[in-house]
Amino acid sequence: MIRHQQLASGVMGLTLLAIGSAGHAASAEVAQGKQLFEQNCQVCHQADAIGKPGSAPSLTNKELLSIGSDRFFMSTIRDGRTGTGMPPFAHLGKKKIKAIVAFLRAHEKQPGRAKEVDAQPASFGDARKGELWFKEICVSCHGDRGEGYGAGVAGTAIGKPGFLNKVSDGFIRETIKYGRSNTRMRGFSGADGLANLRDSEIEDIIAYLRTLGDQHNRAR
Numbered sequence: 081m082i083r084h085q086q087l088a089s090g091v092m093g094l095t096l097l098a099i100g101s102a103g104h105a106a107s108a109e110v111a112q113g114k115q116l117f118e119q120n121c122q123v124c125h126q127a128d129a130i131g132k133p134g135s136a137p138s139l140t141n142k143e144l145l146s147i148g149s150d151r152f153f154m155s156t157i158r159d160g161r162t163g164t165g166m167p168p169f170a171h172l173g174k175k176k177i178k179a180i181v182a183f184l185r186a187h188e189k190q191p192g193r194a195k196e197v198d199a200q201p202a203s204f205g206d207a208r209k210g211e212l213w214f215k216e217i218c219v220s221c222h223g224d225r226g227e228g229y230g231a232g233v234a235g236t237a238i239g240k241p242g243f244l245n246k247v248s249d250g251f252i253r254e255t256i257k258y259g260r261s262n263t264r265m266r267g268f269s270g271a272d273g274l275a276n277l278r279d280s281e282i283e284d285i286i287a288y289l290r291t292l293g294d295q296h297n298r299a300r
């Protein structure tokens with residue numbers, strides 16, 4: 081019996097030790113990520129990655145952190161976004177990029193929903209109708225064909241493959257509905273939205289955005 085207890089407390093101790101050192105490793109990774117962020121990213125994305133309107137988006141708003149998967153963050157950082165101000169950072173290697181993502185995740189305020197969001201069904205919208213909405217509402221902040229900052233607008237290049245090839249329809253859908261806190265991207269769903277778009281209208285816009293990505297792909 082005594083031996084049993086000793087064994088049990090020994091196992092407990094080991095478990096606690098393991099949890100303790102895992103926590104330590106995690107905080108060391110966040111600290112390394114913070115340093116790497118300051119060296120490589122802060123010049124554009126600003127301290128705490130709050131972003132700068134018209135030049136670099138916020139990376140720490142709660143909506144993006146909640147719907148963006150690790151895969152989205154890792155591959156966007158690795159590849160950058162061709163034809164925008166976001167350069168590729170493949171030279172940093174996977175481990176350092178992972179540390180930067182851990183630093184961004186340390187700002188998380190909402191439970192992660194990326195898995196559920198990426199598993200949402202693809203858009204069933206009508207691209208021709210979506211084009212009309214896009215011209216009426218989105219162009220003023222994202223450019224005629226979603227070119228982004230290059231067109232002298234406030235929003236990112238949502239019509240380019242660097243964005244479209246890395247995100248699910250669920251990611252786009254959630255962003256249009258709920259927007260991004262503390263940025264000029266307000267949600268388009270509900271009475272306090274920039275415009276109260278119906279779900280079907282949001283589907284039409286996603287369908288239109290997908291056609292922009294195709295045209296860019298063909299042009300390459």
Ligand code: HEC
Pocket residue numbers: 117120121122123124125135136137138139144153156157161164165166167169180227228229235236237238243
């Ligand atoms: C020279 C300026 C610059 C630097 C340096 C830079 N970025 Fe960016 N980043 C941008 C711009 C501009 C965009 C938006 C591109 C677009 O229009 O789609 C962006 C977009 C992003 C996105 C997508 C965000 C979203 O809302 O979908 C992520 C993630 C990101 N950057 C991470 C990083 C990380 C991490 C670093 C450092 C390793 C970094 N960036 C360095 C300019 C920069």
Ligand code: HEC
Pocket residue numbers: 131132133134136137138139213214217218219220221222234235236237238243252255256260263264265266268274285
């Ligand atoms: C008042 C300006 C404004 C309007 C209007 C606007 N957006 Fe945005 N949008 C932004 C800004 C700014 C961002 C980037 C947020 C940031 O700076 O961190 C953004 C980001 C996005 C993103 C995420 C892009 C990324 O790089 O991750 C999507 C998708 C998007 N907007 C879609 C739309 C659609 C579709 C419409 C029209 C229904 C629209 N937006 C209208 C300002 C706007």
